[in-house]
Amino acid sequence: AMQKQAAGMENPLIEAGAFTTRHHRIAFRHEGKLLEPIAGQFLIDFASEEKVVARKSSAPLKPVPIESVAELFARGIALEDNPATESAAMDCYLKVLELDRSHAAAHINVGTLYYNHQEYRGAEQHYRAAINIDPRYALAYFDLGNVLDETGRVMEAIQAYKTALQLAPTYADAHYNVALAYEKAREPRKALRHWQAYIKLDTSGPWSVHARNQIQRILQSDGLKLVPKQQSN
Structure with a gap:
């Protein structure tokens, strides 16, 4: 039976x-x-x-949660500070760009990781991508200026720094780097103006000491002097 x-x-x-x-x-x-x-x-x-060995599931499997763009970007920032986890940071930023190609800040951070390893071509590509996405991104022009300077394109670097300063006139680091670039281009008088702007923005830091020394050197070598403003009666 x-x-x-x-x-x-x-x-x-x-x-x-x-x-x-x-x-x-x-x-x-x-x-x-x-x-x-x-x-x-x-x-x-x-x-x-x-x-x-064979039965139907009574409940559907829960999907594995996917990190949001913001979460991936934040994790990349946390990993980037440690040289041992830089590659993991790069993976996070590249994942961000897979999800959102218009994420200008991720392009900047990928570019900076390339720059830190002297991979200037990759850095330049990502800095220019950030500029294409946001033409008013002062940091992107500043970082691009650094790549151009490192690769011997000093006049192009100066233009990139000047664009950063047009967007952010109190960008102290841009004043500092464009002053250095002008000195490389043997234009000390143009450098002088930016050294002077820098020490107004950074009055006591170690870079300020160097800027003051450069100001003094330029004034002495060119026979220039600072003329104090006369007070009006």
Whole structure:
């Protein structure tokens, strides 16, 4: 009788859950009981020791959460400060750009990682991409100026720094770097104006000391002097 019941199933693997017993035999659950189809015998149901080999899932799997662009970018910033995790930071920024090609700040940070490893071509590509996305991004012009300067394109670097200063006139680092670039180009008088602007913005830092020394050197070598403004009566 038991055999007929098992044989009467059109497809036992579908109509009854299939299990392997402790002795690796295939058995089926039929009408709430475990049945060994060949012998036609019910088996003792060691439920805690059986392994399900075929059954339908009662609940859908939850999707693996995907980090948002903001979360990936923030994680990249946290990883970037440690040289040991720079490659992981790069992966985060590149993932950001896969999700949002118009993320100018991610382009900047990828460019900076390239720049720090003297991979100037990659750095320049990403800085220019940031500028294309946001033409008023002063930092992008500043960073591009640094790449241009490092690769010997001093006059182009000066133009990039000047654009940064047009967008952000109190950008102290841009004043400092354009002054250096003007000195490389042997235009000390143009450098002088930016050294003077720099020391107004940074009055006591170590770079300010260097700027003051440069001002003094230029004034002495060119026979220039600062003329104090006369107070009006």
